[in-house]
Each structure stands twice: as C-alpha cells, then as structure tokens.
Amino acid sequence: MKIRILVTVWKRPEITKLCLQGICRLQKYKPDWNIEPLFIVSEDWAEEWCDKEKLDHCWVENDPLGRKMNLGLEAAMELDFTHLMFFNSDTIIDNKLLDIYEPYLEGKEKAFGEPIGLFGIDKVHFIDREKSRAKLVDYNFTLCGAGKVISRTFIEKYAYRVKVKWLDSYSGNYGSWSEGETTWMPVVRAEELESQKAIEIISKPKYTIWDAGRKDTIDHQFFDRILFTGKQVPNKCIDIGDKPLAFDIKSDVNIWAFDSIKGDSVTQVDFDEVTKNIPEINASGKIRQTDHLSIAHKNT
Numbered sequence: 001m002k003i004r005i006l007v008t009v010w011k012r013p014e015i016t017k018l019c020l021q022g023i024c025r026l027q028k029y030k031p032d033w034n035i036e037p038l039f040i041v042s043e044d045w046a047e048e049w050c051d052k053e054k055l056d057h058c059w060v061e062n063d064p065l066g067r068k069m070n071l072g073l074e075a076a077m078e079l080d081f082t083h084l085m086f087f088n089s090d091t092i093i094d095n096k097l098l099d100i101y102e103p104y105l106e107g108k109e110k111a112f113g114e115p116i117g118l119f120g121i122d123k124v125h126f127i128d129r130e131k132s133r134a135k136l137v138d139y140n141f142t143l144c145g146a147g148k149v150i151s152r153t154f155i156e157k158y159a160y161r162v163k164v165k166w167l168d169s170y171s172g173n174y175g176s177w178s179e180g181e182t183t184w185m186p187v188v189r190a191e192e193l194e195s196q197k198a199i200e201i202i203s204k205p206k207y208t209i210w211d212a213g214r215k216d217t218i219d220h221q222f223f224d225r226i227l228f229t230g231k232q233v234p235n236k237c238i239d240i241g242d243k244p245l246a247f248d249i250k251s252d253v254n255i256w257a258f259d260s261i262k263g264d265s266v267t268q269v270d271f272d273e274v275t276k277n278i279p280e281i282n283a284s285g286k287i288r289q290t291d292h293l294s295i296a297h298k299n300t
Contacts, residue, residue, distance in 0.1 A: 040072035117154025244274035
C-alpha cells in the first residue's frame with residue numbers, strides 16, 4: 001500500500017509545519033503503509049522549506065485554486081501510489097482514522113460490483129488554537145475535504161477527462177445539454193458518446209477533478225463533476241459519529257474565520273476534550289514547537 005498525501009500550501013508556515021508533524025506521526029503509526037506527502041506550493045518560503053526538509057513538492061500559482069489542485073493532481077500521477085489522501089496545510093487527522101480507512105484501502109469494501117475508490121468522512125473539527133476553542137461541523141453525508149481518499153484506479157477511470165462539445169441537444173443518463181454546449185467528462189464515457197456521434201472531443205485528456213476557475217476554496221461537492229458517468233460509482237461517506245478524527249486549524253489568513261463558521265450543522269465543543277489525542281497541540285491550544293522536522297522517506 002502506498003499513500004500519497006496531497007497537501008496544498010498557502011501562507012501559514014507555522015501551521016504547515018504542524019501539518020507535517022501530523023503526517024510524521026501517521027508514518028510512525030503505520031510504518032508498513034509507505035505514507036509520503038506531496039506539497040503543492042506557491043511561495044518562496046514554502047519551496048525553500050520543502051527543499052530544506054527534502055520533501056517532494058511542485059510549484060503551481062495559487063490563483064485560481066482549482067487549477068492549482070488539478071495541476072497538483074497531474075504531478076501526483078507521475079508518482080507511484082495506490083491512494084491519494086487530500087489535506088490542506090492546516091489539516092490534522094487522528095491515527096484512528098487510518099484504522100477506519102484500512103478495509104477501504106485494502107479493497108475489502110465494495111459497492112456496485114467494484115472496490116470503493118472514493119471515500120472519506122463528513123465531519124471535521126475546526127480549532128482556534130489561540131483562544132482554545134473548537135467547533136464540530138457536520139456536512140451531512142457530503143465528503144469533507146480533510147482526509148478524503150481516492151484510489152489510483154478510481155482516478156484513472158473517472159478523473160482522466162476530456163473536454164467535449166455536444167453535437168445535438170441531449171437529455172438522458174448524462175444530464176441535459178443543448179447543441180454546442182461544452183463540458184468535461186471521463187475519457188471512457190466520451191469515447192462511448194463519440195462513437196454514437198453525440199459529442200465531439202475537443203481537447204487532449206488530462207487528470208482534472210476540480211473546477212479550474214474556482215478561486216476561493218475546494219467545495220465539498222467536487223466529486224459530482226468526476227462522476228459524470230451515467231451510472232453509480234463506488235464511493236462512500238463513512239459514518240464516524242461525532243468522534244474528533246479530522247481537524248482544521250484556523251488562523252488569521254484562513255478563508256473562513258473561526259467566528260464566521262455558523263449554522264445548524266455547527267456545534268461548539270470542548271477544546272481540551274476533542275484535542276486530547278492530538279500530540280501536535282498542547283492542552284492550552286498552542287502548537288508544540290520542534291527545532292527540526294523530520295520525515296521518514298521511502299523509495300517509491
């Protein structure tokens with residue numbers, strides 16, 4: 001099993017180092033899993049830090065963010081892995097989440113006749129480390145970004161896509177389209193529709209999941225775009241109850257400030273209780289400082 005953790009980085013160097021410490025912890029917890037990060041950077045400090053720590057990374061401009069993620073995905077596809085796990089640079093996950101993921105990573109959990117290749121959870125704890133506050137956000141059976149996993153097989157089947165133009169009006173398994181409209185779809189589906197003279201392929205294929213023009217954040221419905229297949233695909237939102245297993249460390253440069261996170265799906269929770277199993281954070285809410293970050297590199 002080879003897991004690449006794809007980490008998008010923008011500002012927040014202190015929190016990014018905390019994120020790496022969390023990844024180091026996961027490596028030590030599952031030493032046989034061959035867990036390695038790939039950092040997608042857009043600033044000099046981040047590139048210099050990755051060089052210093054000998055971390056795999058690629059440089060992509062941060063704006064728009066959707067394009068940054070897609071190009072990071074393309075870079076990741078040049079590497080050897082069985083699964084991609086998605087982090088932002090403020091993401092921390094509990095070791096226990098790997099235990100929950102294990103049967104999915106091993107291909108033992110199946111749906112629609114094949115191993116589940118897209119899975120994750122729908123709850124994340126947002127942490128204000130300065131004021132020792134925490135909130136639980138429930139996305140109600142929609143996969144959240146922190147710790148989402150996609151298998152290489154799933155990516156190659158559903159995220160290797162081409163841009164197509166509809167040659168006539170269409171309404172059916174692939175939605176409703178007017179003549180001349182364009183969209184992206186998996187190559188396997190485009191080839192099928194092209195043989196039926198329903199569409200014309202107008203681009204070279206590439207790995208793409210996110211809306212390339214999206215500027216603010218990666219929305220939690222991202223897989224709706226890759227599931228343009230006309231059939232059900234093997235994905236799973238794993239129910240973890242309200243267990244604190246995924247964390248988003250807020251800062252003054254986050255897109256959403258801690259106090260702006262409100263709504264019926266948001267619950268204030270006890271900071272010390274939810275962070276007690278996360279060694280990168282003290283009970284006071286301060287990051288544990290380390291003089292040097294180290295990560296166990298494996299041949300891939």
